[in-house]
C-alpha cells in the first residue's frame with residue numbers, strides 16, 4: 117500500500133464524515149460491546165471504502181464507526197484483518213495508516229489471548245505493557261517511506277506507560293481487577309501446542325494471540341500513542357486433558373468485554 121493509496125482512502129472518508137477522529141479503536145473478537153459506549157454519527161462499510169481490504173467472513177463485511185465518546189471524536193474498526201486469514205501485512209495494517217492520515221494520534225487495541233502467566237484466570241483483563249513479535253513477516257519490511265515514519269523505529273515503549281497508569285486508576289475506581297503483562301503475537305490459526313505454550317512462557321510472555329502486534333508496530337512507526345489490552349480467554353499452561361475451541365474463546369471474551377469497554381471508554385474521556 118502506497119502513501120498515495122492511503123491519502124486516497126483518507127480523502128474519501130473525509131468526504132463522508134462530519135468530523136475527523138483523534139482517537140482510533142480496533143475491536144478484537146468478542147469485544148464489539150465497546151461500540152455501545154460510542155455516540156454514533158456515521159458508519160462506513162469496508163466494502164464501500166476505496167483500497168480497503170475486504171472481509172473474508174461472509175455476512176461480516178466490517179465497518180468503520182465514527183462518533184464520540186464523551187467529548188472525544190473516535191473512529192472504531194468493527195472487524196479487523198488477521199494475518200491468518202491470508203491478508204498480507206500491508207493489508208492487515210492499512211486501516212492504521214488510514215486512521216493516522218485522518219488525524220488519529222492515539223490508538224486503542226483489544227484482543228482475546230491465551231494466558232501463560234500462572235496468576236491469570238479466564239476472563240481476566242491484561243493491560244499489554246510490552247510485546248514479543250513472532251509473526252513470520254514484518255509490516256515495515258520493504259522500502260521505507262519517510263512520509264509515514266522512520267526506517268528504524270524505537271520500540272522501547274510501544275504501549276504508553278502514562279495511559280497504562282491512568283487506566284489502572286480508572287479500573288480501580290470502577291472496582292475492576294486488572295493484570296499487566298507481555299503479549300506474544302504469532303500467526304495462528306492453530307492454537308498453540310502444550311510444548312509451544314511452555315516455550316512462550318519461558319521466553320517471557322504472559323499471554324499469546326494472533327493479532328495486535330502488526331497494527332501496533334505500524335502505529336508506532338506513524339508516531340501514535342498506543343494502549344492495548346487482552347482478555348484472557350483460555351489458559352495455555354493447562355491441565356493434561358484440557359483443550360480449547362474458538363467458541364470458548366468468544367464466550368470468555370464476551371463475559372469480560374463490558375469491563376474492558378468501561379475502562380477504555382473512561383480512559384478516552386479522561387485524555
Ligand code: HPA
Nearest residue numbers: 228229230324325326365
Ligand atoms: N492462543 C492464541 N490465540 C488465542 C488464544 C490462544 O490460546 N486464545 C485466544 N486467542
